[in-house]
Amino acid sequence: MPGRLKKEIKQRKPFRGLEQEAFLNLLRTTDALTRRLAEVLKPAGLSDTQYNVLRILRGAAPAGLACREVCDRMIARDPDLTRLLDRLAVRGFIARERNRKDRRVVTVRITKAGQDLLKKLDESITHFHIRQLGPLGAKRLRSLIALLERARETTS
Numbered sequence: 001m002p003g004r005l006k007k008e009i010k011q012r013k014p015f016r017g018l019e020q021e022a023f024l025n026l027l028r029t030t031d032a033l034t035r036r037l038a039e040v041l042k043p044a045g046l047s048d049t050q051y052n053v054l055r056i057l058r059g060a061a062p063a064g065l066a067c068r069e070v071c072d073r074m075i076a077r078d079p080d081l082t083r084l085l086d087r088l089a090v091r092g093f094i095a096r097e098r099n100r101k102d103r104r105v106v107t108v109r110i111t112k113a114g115q116d117l118l119k120k121l122d123e124s125i126t127h128f129h130i131r132q133l134g135p136l137g138a139k140r141l142r143s144l145i146a147l148l149e150r151a152r153e154t155t156s
Contacts, residue, residue: 033132040128044121049078050088054118057094057110064097064109093117 005025006015015021037048046054056073057064065073071081078084085108088094093114099105110118133141 036132037125037128040124041121044117045091046117046121049074049076049084051121052076053081053084053088054093054110054114057108058115058118061110061115064107067106067108070108088114 005011005021005028008028009024015024034048037051041048041051044051052075053070056070060069067081067085070085071077074081085094085096089096091113092111095109095111097107097109099107136144
């Protein structure tokens, strides 16, 4: 049912175009999904960005990744990755090691504690995704993915 956003945000004037309405719908939807994800991650004491970093490092295990590579792979960029990594390291979820040949490069690896935490979260995160987006059905989800990928192509 197109046009719901205007009511949700109590906007009286029309949007300046379909592009603006679509963009604002994306932002509104992202906010709603992210807020609900935060509720799933809250018992583990993780933010969505910290969770994303742990997933990236799990995928790169056991070799790990340079900090720059972690940043490049993030879903939502964090301007202060160093502080985010500090918080994960203090909790024992990651380990960092400075490269002996090039001291500027720091390799980040997920620890067993980080892997164990992700294992505990995997099922609830999977159910979260199914609850949130499963009702769209496979055909609509594939269409949505294609549309979102196409929209990102225009930004590069």
